[in-house]
Amino acid sequence: MHILISGGSVAGLTAAALLGRAGHAVTLVERSTGPRQGGVAVDVRGTALDVARSLGVYEHLIANRVTYEDRFVFVDRNGTPHAVVEPNADVYDSPGDIEISRDRVVGILADAVPDGVTKLHGYWIGDLQDEGSHVTVGIQGPDPRRERFDLVIGADGLHSNVRRLAFGAEERFARHLGLYVGVIRSCSTDLGVSDTTVYNEPGRMVMVRGNGDEQSVILGYRSCLVDYDYRDVDAHRAMLTAAFPGDAGWRFREIRDEIASSPDLYFDAVSQVVMPSWTTGRVALVGDAGYCASFFSGMGTSLAMTGAAALARALHAEATVPQALATYCTAMRPVVDAAHALAGEGAKILFPTTDDDIARRNRRYTLKV
Ligand SMILES: Cc1cc2nc3c(=O)[nH]c(=O)nc-3n(C[C@H](O)[C@H](O)[C@H](O)COP(=O)(O)OP(=O)(O)OC[C@H]3O[C@@H](n4cnc5c(N)ncnc54)[C@H](O)[C@@H]3O)c2cc1C
Structure with a gap:
């Protein structure tokens, strides 16, 4: 299949690595001209650890992990401590998590993408028409082009461009x-x-x-x-x-x-992104674009990796794209619901x-x- 991925961060790179290795012809467009830097340590936890193992990057994540004590100390305006929360023990209950800088995860996943994947930095989707048997996409950037794809994956984050083009305005789905x-x-x-x-x-x-x-x-x-x-x-x-x-x-x-x-x-x-379905026609959303659980869920990176792997698995297992997209949604619904429920707990404490x-x-x- 010829697959277009919009977004070159955790979700997009995981999808590109898995789908590229599965033999698909993958093009990835990333709006920023280089790797998008920023953010602090994120957590790779739960089933995302299995995704890391299947990609062969688990040991790299371990080698690059940052070590913070599992302790948040709450102080008053003079710096005097009053309370202590142990997030992994008190909130997530998930031993074996890897805490690692967001930039490192993105770098490690980028290295896992096979050479055959076409990476276009400084490019984005200008328009797309789902024609039933394929999607025609206008790609904008220094060298604009129009191409046909069998599947378009929106992995372009909370303010997803693909979601806006294929599903509707952000206000319909982002819950502040x-x-x-x-x-x-x-x-x-x-x-x-x-x-x-x-x-x-x-x-x-x-x-x-x-x-x-x-x-x-x-x-x-x-x-x-x-x-x-x-x-x-x-x-x-x-x-x-x-x-x-x-x-x-x-x-x-x-x-x-x-x-x-x-x-x-x-x-x-x-914000959380809440959608009745993450797919329409030959377009699928993965990661924050489809189901952002919010900064304070502690689940954004893990959901993005787990979702990309679920989509790749479904495309491998099912005979047609519509069947695969239905399987992907069914597999991810309970995972996403559980992650969304965690955000409230973190916000109450912090x-x-x-x-x-x-x-x-x-x-x-x-x-x-
Ligand atoms: C700079 C940055 C810093 C972050 N810092 C933290 C943090 O400290 N802690 C935390 O918990 N979470 C942070 N996040 C969010 C976290 O990365 C995600 O929740 C999680 O990793 C899920 O990843 P994702 O790939 O779905 O989305 P994101 O990581 O948000 O990636 C989306 C990607 O799509 C690209 N993109 C956006 N629009 C377009 C477009 N029109 N066309 C093509 N590409 C596009 C973006 O440049 C980005 O590379 C940060 C996100 C970013 C972008």
Whole structure:
């Protein structure tokens, strides 16, 4: 089959690796001109570990894992600790997880893609027409072209272009969870934090993760959905700074400078994508494009790998594309539902809304001395 994949991150690269190895003619278009850098450590867990083994990248993931203690320490504005959560034990209950920087996972998966796959960086889908027996696609970029494919896979993330073209506007499917999040991958100044430390004010969170080598910062705040250009980094810096006024506590004064200067700030709404089906005709969505579980589910990377593998398996097992796409949806539905349910738990712990909620969280996970 001739398959077009839109998006060259976790979902797209896993699909390209598996489908390319299965002998399909795969073209992958990625909008950014190089690997899309940014983000902090992500988790590869559950069935995604089996996908990693089947791709032969499990050992690479292990070799590149980052080691943080399984402990989030919650402090007050003076830095005094009050509570401790052990995420893997308290929330996910999934031993054997691999925590690894997002950039490393993307790099390792990119290396697993066979040479025969055509990778077009700086390209995107301009339009697509599903003609029943094939999909005709206009590919935009430095050298625009129009080609026919047997299947188009949208692996282009939360703001998926393929979803918009084939299924409809983002607002129909993205459910905003009332939060925004910003990530500074590596601080240029030493914040003096060597574990995972979290400071809350009602509706706001500052998390610093240090592992001896570097410190990264995750900032989050509660807000209704606002209209902004999700590609405009200056808008991201302005929104984050406005959300944390000058008197915000703990380390925020230093972190404010990092927001202004970080070269690879990642910022986005915390949303889930909820769809009745992830396929239509000869178009399928994989990963955040189809079923983003949100930043705070801890499941985005694993879902993307698991989903890409489920689609590749279904295409191998079934006689026709429609049968394969139906099998893919059936296989993924319970997996996606379970991952979506986890997001609420993480947000409750990390984003108490009032001072009383902060105190209640701290009592529940009180620091044992
Ligand atoms: C820069 C960045 C940083 C992130 N940081 C974190 C983090 O710190 N923690 C966390 O839990 N999650 C983070 N995420 C989200 C996380 O990567 C995903 O939840 C998860 O890995 C699922 O991956 P995905 O491949 O489905 O989507 P994504 O990783 O979002 O990848 C989508 C890909 O599609 C590309 N793309 C977008 N539009 C188009 C288009 N029109 N045409 C072609 N390609 C397109 C993007 O450039 C990107 O490479 C980040 C995502 C990005 C893009």
